[in-house]
Amino acid sequence: MRVSLPDRCRRCWENARAKGTERANARQQAAGEARNGRRHRHINAAQSRHCTGSGCATEQQAEVTSGHSSFPASLRLAGRCVSVAVPCLAAGSVTRARSPPRWRMAVPPLQRLGQAPRHLLVCEKGHARHARSRHAAHVRDHAYNCRVSFLIPECGLLPEVLKSTIEDVGEYYLIRNLPVHELVAHDFIDAFVKKGSCYALTYKTKIDQDNTAALLPNGNLILSVDKDTYEELGLQGRPSKYSGKKVMRYIITIDLTGCGFHPDSKKHNRVLWALKEKKPLEFDFLLAWYNTGAEGSTLMSYFSKNQIEALKPKITFSTLRDLQCPLLQSNELHGKPEESCSTEELFEWLGAVLNQVSLDNKSSSFLSTYCCPQPNTVVEKAFLCTITGFIIPEKIIQLLEQLCCYFGEPKLAYWLTLTVHGFADSPVSWRESEHGFHKGGENLYNFVIFRNLDYWLQMAVGTNDDCPP
Amino acid sequence: MAGFSDLNIPQGPDKKSMQGLLETAAHLGYSAVALNHVIDFKEKKQEIIKPVSPSELFPSLPVVQGTSKRIKVLTRLTLVISDPSHCNLLRSTSPNIRLYDIIAVFPKTEKLFHIACTTLDVDLVCINVTEKLPFYFRRPPVNVAIDRGIYFELLYTPAIKDSTMRRYTISNAISLMQICKGKNIVVSSAAERPLELRGPYDVANLGLLFGLSEGEAKAAVSTNCRAAMLHGETRKSACGIVYTLKKPRKVEEEETLPACKKAKTQA
Amino acid sequence: MALSEQAGAAASFERRVLRSAGEHHYLRVRLELPDGGARPNVAQFKQLVVSALKELHGEVGAALPVDVLTYEEKTLSAILRVVSSGLVKLWSALTLLGFYQNRRCAFRVLQTSPFLLALAGNSRELVLD
């Protein structure tokens, strides 16, 4: 039972009132419409009006909340009405909005809580023996790899075809305190860069904090340096894409094999002077060299006066027993309900297998609700091999070829996978597209090779990265 | 030098626990820390002592994890001022004050906050995070402070220790963000024990709770700290225009950039 | 035979770009406790994570679906899975957790990623020499 506002409380109102704004009519209408039950459709209109200053959207909100005062209902509406906003209170409803809102200029602080870092997963499917297949090119473009692992279901031992490849995965070198100008020296360029594929990457440097350098097999030397170093170096570069409004990081690219970089050119002298005298940069480098045929001096003898050591990749084998494997169909990238799993599901499953996550949970279990994607089968054994080191793409291509050959003879397995992790701190990911760390610096790819030599390729990158090629 | 830094490691009498803190900081990936010497004028007259040189305290500094460099240790002086007369100390050219790398003030009243932001020659202004704000932030002094290159420091250790302080930390931080729009913020620890320190990425994520954007939050533990250090350096080196290197090889002169943006020459 | 197979493959080349489509984020964490004293088992560990969430983000936070994918009691390290929109909440709750059973503790977040696979190979922790 309510009665009219008594005089006393009218006075209260006047006291408590903020600045009067007169937009009453439009607001009343909007509220009226909302009451007619077509709430959701009006929300956009109301919101745009709301931007001009009136309180329409919120009025509708109030209508609904007063309508069903139960919490979930209001939550659901809140989640839908501003799918760009509010995930902050809508814990239950957010799962539905699959892709978090894209970053905008002015995100209210509270809504940042519900935003996850941007990331990309590119899935391709094709045939390994197709003339125009680009799978090998994708491998070649991803220059720096720290870990390669392959998983073969229905296999307990290292297959014969792979033995020689695994043994010949190639050694790499670690040179301590190598001045960068030695990589620019013409002796080095002529002996290694021009005669094969030379890979170099700084070791134990962090791309978001320190200076980093990388030498790509196409002869480009990439220096990713902070502002101070850039100013001291005096070489031309460009601001990093991911360093924000206030540029704190610059990328300098020097083409060592270009025609403008012959020994007496001005450019060469300038670079040499900058790296030798102006700001002598020194790093620990990981080096690897791949050449076809032509014998030459080796990195070991060339850098003998520096602290150099040759390292072998670490190889581990393991056999997994009674592994739940998802069923895949090579022509169904999206998967089919009840028939095969999609590529994202496989990607997550593979992560679970490599991290030794238990796969047999129930949706109701307390600890973890992760389970193997449906449909799946249990394979009796699966062979997992992991190689860690500084692994060059040429060897990965060889390995990929051999894995294709594995299906040359009839096998029980329907597919196998090859996973390659990149360095989180390398200045490039694929080709020369800039790479940053942000929160994880992930850049990795995974091949699924089917028995009929169809393949799936999944390439994943984190926030500070371009779309893979 | 855009590595992560923690500008507030309270300097205690116990050398061993300090060593432990430094080791944890290095292990977590901080490439620079500042040892904080606090002077509270409320408690008896305290003398400003000469900063203890870190190299004396710690003969071997720990190596920053994942790199081959050693952690860098700076000295910092924090003055808790509750009365305008306390500011005179900063104005007078006390020789001992000049020896510190970073100078911070902790104003207790609105008036002192105003003075600290607008006139005092300091690098950091501490924000109270352990109790309800005794005053509202006003835009003019904050804007002046941002123009002068002075940074505001938020601490996160109180938020770990206690639920009530956590509320005040977040709420005061958000109030500040509404005024300064996320600019010129430094987040540091003031951790007394190794288990109160948090990794730089964790702290950057915490910045999101304080109302910073992702970029600003990361800057609050890296580039802003660097800027504050450089701001402190300008006090020692003739406004940062001329900088003398220790090696008698050469004196580097650089263009007259604004002092706070000055690139630092490594000795 | 081989030719026809190739033709079929050519027709079926397909590329999908999934932008921020991952429903989950993964965190590799380690709990640091002072030496000695009880170590949580996996259920207690999960309880600790949920209580941290509840303290900082209330019941809404505690309702976030968090999965403990792996847990190793010896090293107190675990892999957590959380819906993407809850990453910041979970992370901040772990950061601000200061006590386990009235003893000081600290959660160290070693790695976060939208891809579980990325946690398997962290180049920052790699010791190559």
Next chain:
Amino acid sequence: MVRFKNRYVLCEVVSEDPRCRQCIEDRAVGLAVRDAIGRVHGDFGLACCSISFTVKYLNAYTGTVLLRCRKDSYRLLCSALPFVRQLESRNQRYPCFLNTLHVGGTIRTCQKFLIEYNRRQLLMLLQSCTNEEERRCVQKSLLSCSLTEEQCLSGNEDDDDDGTDTD
């Protein structure tokens, strides 16, 4: 000069116990709401909502409460309101719940809404009246109610007080 935008949440206290009315006071309502926010959104929610949170207006007679908070955090507040279970003052505790009537950007919009709302309630009351005395009483109230609206419409020129924080 940037104004901090606030949100005003108008709600009514619904209780079966008539004695609950005596509990409706600034402190009790504020505490109950804070408690609910603390439970639902934890320390973080509480910290966000506590910035400029006040009980702006309160009418114990009709059970209407007007709350103010920052625009950024009003969703936290609104979502916590259904979880207010009781009001407590002077060691008395009465179960009740808060029913959100309106969320507005200014006090004025909330006031207008409330007048309109009360008028509707009065009309409903009028229909259920049984004797003439009651009927007259309610009609009188109805008239005074519309009069209030006229008054504030005419009087809004001199009403320049900006209740929000500026600087």
